[in-house]
Amino acid sequence: MNATDRTPADLLRSALAADPARPLVTFYDDATGERVELSVATFANWVAKTANYLQGDLAAAPGDRLALLLPAHWQTAVWLLACSSVGVVAEVDGDPAAADLVVSGPDRLAEARACSGERVALALRPLGGRFPQPPADFADYAVEVPGQGDRFAPFVPVDPGAPALTVGGEELTGTGIGERALADAAAEEMPQEPRVLSGLSYDTWRGLSYGLYAPLATGGSVVLCRHLDRLGAEGTLAREATERITFKAPSALS
Template sequence: MNATERTPADLLSAALVADPARPLVTFYDDATGERVELSVATFANWVAKTANYLQGDLAAEPGDRLALLLPAHWQSAVWLLACSAVGVVAEVGGDPAAADLVVSGPDTLDAARGCSGERVALALRPMGGRFPQPPAGFADYAVEVPGQGDRFAPFAPVDPEAVALVVGGERLTGAGIGARALADARAAGMPEAPRVLSGLPYATWQGLSYGLYAPLATGGSVVLCRHLDQLGADGAAARETSEQVTVKAPPAVS
Protein backbone atom coordinates (compact mmCIF):
# COMPACT_ATOMS: atom_id res chain seq x y z
CA MET A 1 0.00 0.00 0.00
CA ASN A 2 1.48 3.36 -1.03
CA ALA A 3 0.49 6.98 -0.56
CA THR A 4 -2.07 6.87 -3.35
CA GLU A 5 -3.67 3.62 -2.14
CA ARG A 6 -5.14 4.76 1.14
CA THR A 7 -8.84 4.05 1.47
CA PRO A 8 -10.58 0.76 0.67
CA ALA A 9 -11.89 2.36 -2.53
CA ASP A 10 -8.31 3.27 -3.47
CA LEU A 11 -7.18 -0.30 -2.81
CA LEU A 12 -9.92 -1.65 -5.03
CA SER A 13 -8.94 0.75 -7.82
CA ALA A 14 -5.33 -0.43 -7.55
CA ALA A 15 -6.41 -4.08 -7.67
CA LEU A 16 -8.46 -3.36 -10.78
CA VAL A 17 -5.42 -1.94 -12.53
CA ALA A 18 -3.11 -4.75 -11.38
CA ASP A 19 -5.19 -7.81 -12.30
CA PRO A 20 -8.91 -7.34 -13.00
CA ALA A 21 -9.50 -11.01 -13.82
CA ARG A 22 -8.30 -12.57 -10.58
CA PRO A 23 -10.83 -13.72 -7.97
CA LEU A 24 -11.47 -11.28 -5.14
CA VAL A 25 -14.54 -12.57 -3.26
CA THR A 26 -15.79 -16.15 -3.30
CA PHE A 27 -18.98 -16.44 -1.27
CA TYR A 28 -20.62 -19.56 0.12
CA ASP A 29 -23.91 -19.89 1.98
CA ASP A 30 -23.80 -23.37 3.46
CA ALA A 31 -27.46 -23.20 4.48
CA THR A 32 -28.55 -22.93 0.84
CA GLY A 33 -25.64 -24.35 -1.15
CA GLU A 34 -25.02 -21.04 -2.89
CA ARG A 35 -21.57 -20.28 -4.31
CA VAL A 36 -20.69 -17.04 -6.06
CA GLU A 37 -17.24 -16.01 -7.24
CA LEU A 38 -16.53 -12.40 -8.16
CA SER A 39 -13.39 -11.30 -9.94
CA VAL A 40 -11.87 -7.92 -9.13
CA ALA A 41 -13.55 -6.49 -12.24
CA THR A 42 -16.99 -7.90 -11.45
CA PHE A 43 -16.81 -6.83 -7.82
CA ALA A 44 -15.65 -3.34 -8.82
CA ASN A 45 -18.57 -3.09 -11.25
CA TRP A 46 -21.04 -3.87 -8.46
CA VAL A 47 -19.30 -1.29 -6.28
CA ALA A 48 -19.50 1.38 -9.01
CA LYS A 49 -23.20 0.73 -9.60
CA THR A 50 -23.93 0.79 -5.87
CA ALA A 51 -21.90 3.97 -5.33
CA ASN A 52 -23.77 5.66 -8.20
CA TYR A 53 -27.06 4.61 -6.62
CA LEU A 54 -25.93 5.80 -3.20
CA GLN A 55 -24.71 9.17 -4.44
CA GLY A 56 -27.37 9.76 -7.09
CA ASP A 57 -30.74 8.22 -6.28
CA LEU A 58 -30.25 8.22 -2.50
CA ALA A 59 -28.55 11.67 -2.47
CA ALA A 60 -25.95 10.52 0.08
CA GLU A 61 -23.04 12.86 0.77
CA PRO A 62 -19.65 12.51 2.47
CA GLY A 63 -20.15 12.29 6.21
CA ASP A 64 -23.68 10.88 6.03
CA ARG A 65 -24.26 7.90 8.29
CA LEU A 66 -25.48 4.61 6.85
CA ALA A 67 -26.68 1.87 9.20
CA LEU A 68 -25.59 -1.39 7.57
CA LEU A 69 -27.79 -4.21 8.86
CA LEU A 70 -26.38 -7.06 6.79
CA PRO A 71 -24.58 -10.34 7.57
CA ALA A 72 -21.22 -11.36 6.16
CA HIS A 73 -22.17 -11.59 2.48
CA TRP A 74 -20.67 -10.57 -0.85
CA GLN A 75 -23.29 -7.82 -1.20
CA SER A 76 -22.34 -6.48 2.24
CA ALA A 77 -18.76 -6.21 1.01
CA VAL A 78 -20.00 -4.29 -2.03
CA TRP A 79 -21.86 -1.81 0.17
CA LEU A 80 -18.82 -1.27 2.39
CA LEU A 81 -16.67 -0.39 -0.61
CA ALA A 82 -19.41 1.77 -2.15
CA CYS A 83 -19.63 3.76 1.09
CA SER A 84 -15.86 4.25 0.96
CA ALA A 85 -16.08 5.50 -2.62
CA VAL A 86 -18.76 8.09 -1.76
CA GLY A 87 -17.40 9.06 1.64
CA VAL A 88 -20.43 7.80 3.56
CA VAL A 89 -19.79 6.46 7.07
CA ALA A 90 -20.74 2.77 7.19
CA GLU A 91 -22.01 1.92 10.68
CA VAL A 92 -22.10 -1.88 10.83
CA GLY A 93 -25.09 -2.88 12.94
CA GLY A 94 -25.72 0.81 13.61
CA ASP A 95 -28.89 2.32 15.05
CA PRO A 96 -31.23 3.07 12.14
CA ALA A 97 -32.99 5.79 14.12
CA ALA A 98 -29.70 7.72 14.38
CA ALA A 99 -28.66 7.15 10.75
CA ASP A 100 -29.30 9.17 7.61
CA LEU A 101 -30.12 6.02 5.66
CA VAL A 102 -30.30 2.29 6.25
CA VAL A 103 -29.46 -0.83 4.26
CA SER A 104 -31.11 -3.97 5.58
CA GLY A 105 -31.28 -7.67 4.95
CA PRO A 106 -34.58 -9.57 5.13
CA ASP A 107 -34.19 -10.44 8.82
CA THR A 108 -33.77 -6.87 10.11
CA LEU A 109 -36.51 -4.99 8.27
CA ASP A 110 -38.49 -4.18 11.42
CA ALA A 111 -35.48 -2.56 13.06
CA ALA A 112 -34.59 -0.75 9.83
CA ARG A 113 -37.99 0.97 9.78
CA GLY A 114 -36.68 3.12 12.61
CA CYS A 115 -34.72 5.14 10.04
CA SER A 116 -36.51 8.29 8.90
CA GLY A 117 -34.28 8.59 5.82
CA GLU A 118 -33.86 6.42 2.74
CA ARG A 119 -34.29 2.68 3.28
CA VAL A 120 -32.87 -0.03 1.03
CA ALA A 121 -33.56 -3.75 1.42
CA LEU A 122 -31.58 -6.72 0.12
CA ALA A 123 -33.21 -10.11 -0.28
CA LEU A 124 -29.77 -11.85 -0.12
CA ARG A 125 -31.08 -14.44 -2.56
CA PRO A 126 -28.76 -16.43 -4.84
CA MET A 127 -27.23 -14.42 -7.68
CA GLY A 128 -28.41 -11.16 -6.12
CA GLY A 129 -32.08 -11.92 -6.76
CA ARG A 130 -34.87 -9.52 -5.86
CA PHE A 131 -37.66 -9.89 -3.32
CA PRO A 132 -40.73 -11.75 -4.64
CA GLN A 133 -42.69 -8.87 -3.10
CA PRO A 134 -40.75 -5.69 -2.20
CA PRO A 135 -41.08 -4.86 1.51
CA ALA A 136 -43.23 -1.81 2.17
CA GLY A 137 -41.24 1.36 2.76
CA PHE A 138 -38.03 0.04 1.17
CA ALA A 139 -36.36 0.23 -2.21
CA ASP A 140 -35.32 -3.22 -3.49
CA TYR A 141 -31.58 -3.12 -4.13
CA ALA A 142 -31.79 -5.82 -6.79
CA VAL A 143 -34.31 -3.72 -8.74
CA GLU A 144 -32.61 -0.34 -8.37
CA VAL A 145 -28.92 -1.09 -8.90
CA PRO A 146 -28.52 -3.07 -12.15
CA GLY A 147 -29.39 -0.03 -14.29
CA GLN A 148 -26.86 2.25 -12.61
CA GLY A 149 -23.69 3.39 -14.38
CA ASP A 150 -20.66 1.13 -14.60
CA ARG A 151 -18.22 3.93 -13.79
CA PHE A 152 -18.23 6.06 -10.67
CA ALA A 153 -16.82 9.49 -9.88
CA PRO A 154 -17.61 11.18 -6.56
CA PHE A 155 -19.31 14.56 -6.62
CA ALA A 156 -17.01 15.68 -3.80
CA PRO A 157 -13.49 14.54 -2.86
CA VAL A 158 -13.36 11.90 -0.14
CA ASP A 159 -11.14 12.79 2.80
CA PRO A 160 -9.08 9.70 3.72
CA GLU A 161 -8.68 11.06 7.25
CA ALA A 162 -12.43 11.33 7.86
CA VAL A 163 -14.28 8.62 9.77
CA ALA A 164 -15.40 5.97 7.28
CA LEU A 165 -16.36 2.95 9.37
CA VAL A 166 -17.95 2.31 12.75
CA VAL A 167 -17.94 -1.29 14.00
CA GLY A 168 -18.07 -2.74 17.49
CA GLY A 169 -17.75 0.72 19.02
CA GLU A 170 -14.59 1.50 17.03
CA ARG A 171 -14.35 4.41 14.60
CA LEU A 172 -11.85 4.14 11.76
CA THR A 173 -10.88 6.58 9.06
CA GLY A 174 -10.65 5.54 5.43
CA ALA A 175 -6.87 5.57 5.58
CA GLY A 176 -6.97 3.86 8.96
CA ILE A 177 -8.92 0.92 7.55
CA GLY A 178 -6.26 0.15 4.97
CA ALA A 179 -3.36 0.64 7.38
CA ARG A 180 -4.91 -1.49 10.09
CA ALA A 181 -5.87 -4.25 7.67
CA LEU A 182 -2.29 -4.37 6.40
CA ALA A 183 -0.99 -4.52 9.96
CA ASP A 184 -3.43 -7.35 10.72
CA ALA A 185 -2.17 -9.29 7.71
CA ARG A 186 1.43 -8.92 8.84
CA ALA A 187 0.60 -9.89 12.42
CA ALA A 188 -1.22 -13.00 11.20
CA GLY A 189 1.72 -13.98 9.00
CA MET A 190 -0.31 -13.84 5.80
CA PRO A 191 1.75 -14.63 2.71
CA GLU A 192 1.79 -12.40 -0.34
CA ALA A 193 -1.59 -12.43 -2.12
CA PRO A 194 -3.24 -14.70 0.48
CA ARG A 195 -6.32 -16.79 -0.13
CA VAL A 196 -8.20 -16.25 3.14
CA LEU A 197 -11.09 -18.39 4.36
CA SER A 198 -13.37 -16.67 6.85
CA GLY A 199 -16.58 -17.75 8.53
CA LEU A 200 -16.53 -14.77 10.90
CA PRO A 201 -19.48 -12.38 11.04
CA TYR A 202 -19.04 -8.81 9.85
CA ALA A 203 -20.18 -7.46 13.23
CA THR A 204 -16.58 -7.05 14.48
CA TRP A 205 -13.41 -5.51 13.10
CA GLN A 206 -11.78 -8.95 13.10
CA GLY A 207 -14.56 -10.30 10.88
CA LEU A 208 -14.27 -7.36 8.50
CA SER A 209 -10.49 -7.56 8.40
CA TYR A 210 -10.22 -11.27 7.62
CA GLY A 211 -13.40 -11.27 5.55
CA LEU A 212 -12.60 -8.30 3.30
CA TYR A 213 -10.06 -5.63 4.14
CA ALA A 214 -6.88 -7.63 4.82
CA PRO A 215 -7.15 -9.69 1.61
CA LEU A 216 -7.86 -6.48 -0.33
CA ALA A 217 -4.91 -4.64 1.23
CA THR A 218 -2.47 -7.47 0.44
CA GLY A 219 -3.50 -8.25 -3.13
CA GLY A 220 -5.26 -11.43 -2.06
CA SER A 221 -8.76 -12.83 -2.05
CA VAL A 222 -11.32 -14.09 0.44
CA VAL A 223 -13.46 -17.21 0.63
CA LEU A 224 -16.33 -15.76 2.65
CA CYS A 225 -18.53 -18.41 4.24
CA ARG A 226 -21.93 -17.91 5.83
CA HIS A 227 -23.24 -20.76 8.02
CA LEU A 228 -19.84 -22.46 7.80
CA ASP A 229 -20.65 -24.44 10.96
CA GLN A 230 -23.20 -26.43 8.96
CA LEU A 231 -20.48 -27.82 6.71
CA GLY A 232 -18.79 -30.05 9.30
CA ALA A 233 -15.08 -30.64 9.82
CA ASP A 234 -14.60 -32.87 6.78
CA GLY A 235 -16.49 -30.49 4.53
CA ALA A 236 -14.53 -27.50 5.80
CA ALA A 237 -11.25 -29.30 5.17
CA ALA A 238 -12.35 -30.21 1.65
CA ARG A 239 -13.23 -26.59 0.96
CA GLU A 240 -9.82 -25.40 2.10
CA THR A 241 -8.26 -27.78 -0.40
CA SER A 242 -10.59 -27.06 -3.30
CA GLU A 243 -10.35 -23.29 -2.83
CA GLN A 244 -6.57 -23.37 -2.33
CA VAL A 245 -6.84 -21.55 0.99
CA THR A 246 -3.55 -20.31 2.45
CA VAL A 247 -4.91 -18.56 5.58
CA LYS A 248 -7.82 -19.41 7.88
CA ALA A 249 -9.53 -16.86 10.08
CA PRO A 250 -9.55 -17.83 13.75
CA PRO A 251 -12.78 -19.10 15.32
CA ALA A 252 -15.25 -16.45 16.44
CA VAL A 253 -15.00 -15.49 20.11
CA SER A 254 -18.34 -16.08 21.82
Protein backbone atom coordinates in the same frame (compact mmCIF):
# COMPACT_ATOMS: atom_id res chain seq x y z
CA MET B 1 -0.94 -1.83 -1.16
CA ASN B 2 0.58 0.99 -3.16
CA ALA B 3 2.02 4.11 -1.53
CA THR B 4 -0.83 6.19 -2.96
CA ASP B 5 -3.57 3.91 -1.60
CA ARG B 6 -5.26 5.55 1.35
CA THR B 7 -8.85 4.30 1.47
CA PRO B 8 -10.54 0.96 0.71
CA ALA B 9 -11.80 2.50 -2.53
CA ASP B 10 -8.17 3.29 -3.48
CA LEU B 11 -7.22 -0.32 -2.75
CA LEU B 12 -9.96 -1.58 -5.03
CA ARG B 13 -8.87 0.72 -7.86
CA SER B 14 -5.30 -0.57 -7.55
CA ALA B 15 -6.51 -4.17 -7.57
CA LEU B 16 -8.54 -3.45 -10.70
CA ALA B 17 -5.54 -1.93 -12.45
CA ALA B 18 -3.24 -4.80 -11.46
CA ASP B 19 -5.35 -7.81 -12.43
CA PRO B 20 -9.07 -7.35 -13.07
CA ALA B 21 -9.67 -11.03 -13.88
CA ARG B 22 -8.43 -12.58 -10.65
CA PRO B 23 -10.95 -13.67 -8.00
CA LEU B 24 -11.53 -11.21 -5.18
CA VAL B 25 -14.60 -12.43 -3.25
CA THR B 26 -15.90 -15.99 -3.30
CA PHE B 27 -19.06 -16.37 -1.20
CA TYR B 28 -20.64 -19.51 0.19
CA ASP B 29 -23.89 -19.86 2.12
CA ASP B 30 -23.70 -23.32 3.63
CA ALA B 31 -27.34 -23.17 4.69
CA THR B 32 -28.52 -22.94 1.06
CA GLY B 33 -25.64 -24.33 -1.00
CA GLU B 34 -25.09 -20.99 -2.76
CA ARG B 35 -21.65 -20.21 -4.21
CA VAL B 36 -20.79 -16.97 -5.98
CA GLU B 37 -17.35 -15.95 -7.20
CA LEU B 38 -16.63 -12.36 -8.14
CA SER B 39 -13.51 -11.27 -9.98
CA VAL B 40 -11.98 -7.90 -9.15
CA ALA B 41 -13.66 -6.46 -12.27
CA THR B 42 -17.10 -7.84 -11.41
CA PHE B 43 -16.87 -6.77 -7.79
CA ALA B 44 -15.69 -3.29 -8.81
CA ASN B 45 -18.62 -3.02 -11.21
CA TRP B 46 -21.09 -3.79 -8.42
CA VAL B 47 -19.34 -1.22 -6.24
CA ALA B 48 -19.53 1.45 -8.95
CA LYS B 49 -23.22 0.84 -9.55
CA THR B 50 -23.96 0.89 -5.83
CA ALA B 51 -21.91 4.06 -5.28
CA ASN B 52 -23.76 5.77 -8.14
CA TYR B 53 -27.06 4.72 -6.57
CA LEU B 54 -25.93 5.91 -3.15
CA GLN B 55 -24.68 9.27 -4.38
CA GLY B 56 -27.37 9.87 -7.00
CA ASP B 57 -30.76 8.35 -6.23
CA LEU B 58 -30.26 8.29 -2.45
CA ALA B 59 -28.56 11.74 -2.37
CA ALA B 60 -25.97 10.56 0.16
CA ALA B 61 -23.02 12.89 0.79
CA PRO B 62 -19.65 12.59 2.55
CA GLY B 63 -20.15 12.41 6.28
CA ASP B 64 -23.65 10.95 6.09
CA ARG B 65 -24.12 7.87 8.24
CA LEU B 66 -25.53 4.63 6.87
CA ALA B 67 -26.74 1.89 9.22
CA LEU B 68 -25.69 -1.39 7.62
CA LEU B 69 -27.91 -4.20 8.90
CA LEU B 70 -26.52 -7.07 6.85
CA PRO B 71 -24.68 -10.34 7.57
CA ALA B 72 -21.30 -11.36 6.19
CA HIS B 73 -22.21 -11.55 2.50
CA TRP B 74 -20.70 -10.51 -0.82
CA GLN B 75 -23.32 -7.77 -1.18
CA THR B 76 -22.36 -6.40 2.24
CA ALA B 77 -18.77 -6.17 1.03
CA VAL B 78 -20.04 -4.24 -2.00
CA TRP B 79 -21.88 -1.76 0.22
CA LEU B 80 -18.82 -1.24 2.41
CA LEU B 81 -16.70 -0.32 -0.61
CA ALA B 82 -19.47 1.82 -2.10
CA CYS B 83 -19.67 3.82 1.14
CA SER B 84 -15.91 4.30 1.01
CA SER B 85 -16.18 5.50 -2.59
CA VAL B 86 -18.74 8.18 -1.71
CA GLY B 87 -17.38 9.14 1.71
CA VAL B 88 -20.40 7.85 3.61
CA VAL B 89 -19.73 6.40 7.08
CA ALA B 90 -20.77 2.74 7.15
CA GLU B 91 -22.09 1.89 10.62
CA VAL B 92 -22.15 -1.89 10.89
CA ASP B 93 -25.19 -2.84 12.99
CA GLY B 94 -25.71 0.88 13.55
CA ASP B 95 -28.82 2.44 15.07
CA PRO B 96 -31.25 3.11 12.22
CA ALA B 97 -33.02 5.83 14.21
CA ALA B 98 -29.78 7.82 14.40
CA ALA B 99 -28.66 7.17 10.81
CA ASP B 100 -29.24 9.24 7.68
CA LEU B 101 -30.14 6.11 5.71
CA VAL B 102 -30.34 2.38 6.27
CA VAL B 103 -29.55 -0.76 4.28
CA SER B 104 -31.16 -3.92 5.63
CA GLY B 105 -31.40 -7.62 4.98
CA PRO B 106 -34.77 -9.39 4.92
CA ASP B 107 -34.68 -10.38 8.60
CA ARG B 108 -34.12 -6.87 9.98
CA LEU B 109 -36.71 -4.80 8.12
CA ALA B 110 -38.80 -4.05 11.22
CA GLU B 111 -35.71 -2.67 12.97
CA ALA B 112 -34.69 -0.68 9.89
CA ARG B 113 -38.03 1.16 9.78
CA ALA B 114 -36.80 3.33 12.66
CA CYS B 115 -34.72 5.26 10.09
CA SER B 116 -36.45 8.46 8.93
CA GLY B 117 -34.23 8.69 5.85
CA GLU B 118 -33.86 6.52 2.77
CA ARG B 119 -34.34 2.78 3.30
CA VAL B 120 -32.94 0.06 1.06
CA ALA B 121 -33.66 -3.65 1.42
CA LEU B 122 -31.63 -6.60 0.14
CA ALA B 123 -33.27 -9.98 -0.36
CA LEU B 124 -29.85 -11.71 -0.18
CA ARG B 125 -31.11 -14.28 -2.66
CA PRO B 126 -28.73 -16.21 -4.95
CA LEU B 127 -27.22 -14.17 -7.80
CA GLY B 128 -28.46 -10.93 -6.24
CA GLY B 129 -32.12 -11.73 -6.87
CA ARG B 130 -34.93 -9.37 -5.96
CA PHE B 131 -37.72 -9.81 -3.43
CA PRO B 132 -40.73 -11.78 -4.74
CA GLN B 133 -42.84 -9.08 -3.09
CA PRO B 134 -41.08 -5.74 -2.48
CA PRO B 135 -41.17 -4.75 1.21
CA ALA B 136 -43.30 -1.71 1.97
CA ASP B 137 -41.40 1.54 2.55
CA PHE B 138 -38.13 0.18 1.15
CA ALA B 139 -36.37 0.37 -2.20
CA ASP B 140 -35.37 -3.07 -3.49
CA TYR B 141 -31.62 -3.00 -4.12
CA ALA B 142 -31.85 -5.69 -6.79
CA VAL B 143 -34.36 -3.56 -8.73
CA GLU B 144 -32.64 -0.19 -8.35
CA VAL B 145 -28.95 -0.95 -8.86
CA PRO B 146 -28.58 -2.91 -12.13
CA GLY B 147 -29.43 0.14 -14.24
CA GLN B 148 -26.88 2.40 -12.55
CA GLY B 149 -23.71 3.52 -14.31
CA ASP B 150 -20.69 1.22 -14.53
CA ARG B 151 -18.23 4.00 -13.74
CA PHE B 152 -18.21 6.13 -10.61
CA ALA B 153 -16.77 9.54 -9.79
CA PRO B 154 -17.59 11.25 -6.48
CA PHE B 155 -19.22 14.67 -6.59
CA VAL B 156 -16.88 15.69 -3.76
CA PRO B 157 -13.38 14.28 -3.17
CA VAL B 158 -13.33 11.83 -0.29
CA ASP B 159 -11.18 12.87 2.68
CA PRO B 160 -9.10 9.78 3.65
CA GLY B 161 -8.74 11.15 7.18
CA ALA B 162 -12.48 11.45 7.77
CA PRO B 163 -14.54 8.82 9.60
CA ALA B 164 -15.38 5.94 7.26
CA LEU B 165 -16.47 2.96 9.36
CA THR B 166 -17.88 2.17 12.76
CA VAL B 167 -17.98 -1.39 14.06
CA GLY B 168 -18.13 -2.78 17.57
CA GLY B 169 -18.20 0.70 19.05
CA GLU B 170 -14.99 1.73 17.28
CA GLU B 171 -14.64 4.34 14.52
CA LEU B 172 -11.98 4.20 11.81
CA THR B 173 -10.97 6.61 9.08
CA GLY B 174 -10.50 5.58 5.47
CA THR B 175 -6.73 5.61 5.95
CA GLY B 176 -7.05 3.80 9.26
CA ILE B 177 -8.91 0.88 7.68
CA GLY B 178 -6.11 0.11 5.24
CA GLU B 179 -3.35 0.61 7.80
CA ARG B 180 -5.02 -1.61 10.36
CA ALA B 181 -5.80 -4.31 7.80
CA LEU B 182 -2.13 -4.41 6.79
CA ALA B 183 -1.09 -4.57 10.43
CA ASP B 184 -3.44 -7.53 10.94
CA ALA B 185 -1.97 -9.31 7.93
CA ALA B 186 1.56 -8.76 9.20
CA ALA B 187 0.74 -9.82 12.75
CA GLU B 188 -0.88 -13.05 11.52
CA GLU B 189 1.95 -13.64 9.01
CA MET B 190 -0.36 -13.88 6.04
CA PRO B 191 1.48 -14.97 2.90
CA GLN B 192 1.80 -12.69 -0.10
CA GLU B 193 -1.42 -12.43 -2.08
CA PRO B 194 -3.27 -14.70 0.36
CA ARG B 195 -6.34 -16.78 -0.38
CA VAL B 196 -8.17 -16.30 2.93
CA LEU B 197 -10.94 -18.52 4.29
CA SER B 198 -13.21 -16.69 6.73
CA GLY B 199 -16.31 -17.87 8.51
CA LEU B 200 -16.39 -14.82 10.78
CA SER B 201 -19.38 -12.50 10.92
CA TYR B 202 -19.06 -8.88 9.86
CA ASP B 203 -20.14 -7.40 13.21
CA THR B 204 -16.57 -7.06 14.53
CA TRP B 205 -13.42 -5.48 13.15
CA ARG B 206 -11.75 -8.87 13.09
CA GLY B 207 -14.50 -10.27 10.88
CA LEU B 208 -14.28 -7.32 8.50
CA SER B 209 -10.49 -7.44 8.39
CA TYR B 210 -10.11 -11.13 7.61
CA GLY B 211 -13.29 -11.25 5.56
CA LEU B 212 -12.56 -8.26 3.30
CA TYR B 213 -10.02 -5.57 4.11
CA ALA B 214 -6.84 -7.58 4.80
CA PRO B 215 -7.14 -9.69 1.62
CA LEU B 216 -7.85 -6.53 -0.38
CA ALA B 217 -4.91 -4.63 1.13
CA THR B 218 -2.46 -7.49 0.49
CA GLY B 219 -3.44 -8.22 -3.10
CA GLY B 220 -5.24 -11.40 -2.14
CA SER B 221 -8.76 -12.75 -2.13
CA VAL B 222 -11.29 -14.03 0.37
CA VAL B 223 -13.51 -17.10 0.51
CA LEU B 224 -16.30 -15.73 2.69
CA CYS B 225 -18.46 -18.43 4.25
CA ARG B 226 -21.79 -17.95 5.95
CA HIS B 227 -22.86 -20.86 8.20
CA LEU B 228 -19.43 -22.48 7.80
CA ASP B 229 -20.02 -24.43 11.01
CA ARG B 230 -22.54 -26.59 9.16
CA LEU B 231 -19.72 -28.18 7.13
CA GLY B 232 -17.93 -29.72 10.08
CA ALA B 233 -14.19 -30.29 10.24
CA GLU B 234 -13.97 -32.62 7.25
CA GLY B 235 -16.11 -30.40 5.05
CA THR B 236 -14.04 -27.36 5.97
CA LEU B 237 -10.82 -29.17 5.12
CA ALA B 238 -12.30 -30.18 1.77
CA ARG B 239 -13.18 -26.56 1.04
CA GLU B 240 -9.68 -25.44 1.93
CA ALA B 241 -8.32 -27.85 -0.64
CA THR B 242 -10.89 -27.03 -3.33
CA GLU B 243 -10.45 -23.27 -2.94
CA ARG B 244 -6.66 -23.46 -2.53
CA ILE B 245 -6.72 -21.63 0.77
CA THR B 246 -3.39 -20.29 2.00
CA PHE B 247 -4.59 -18.63 5.21
CA LYS B 248 -7.49 -19.37 7.56
CA ALA B 249 -9.13 -16.76 9.77
CA PRO B 250 -8.85 -17.76 13.45
CA SER B 251 -12.35 -19.19 13.80
CA ALA B 252 -11.80 -21.31 10.68
CA LEU B 253 -8.79 -23.10 12.10
CA SER B 254 -9.27 -26.86 12.17
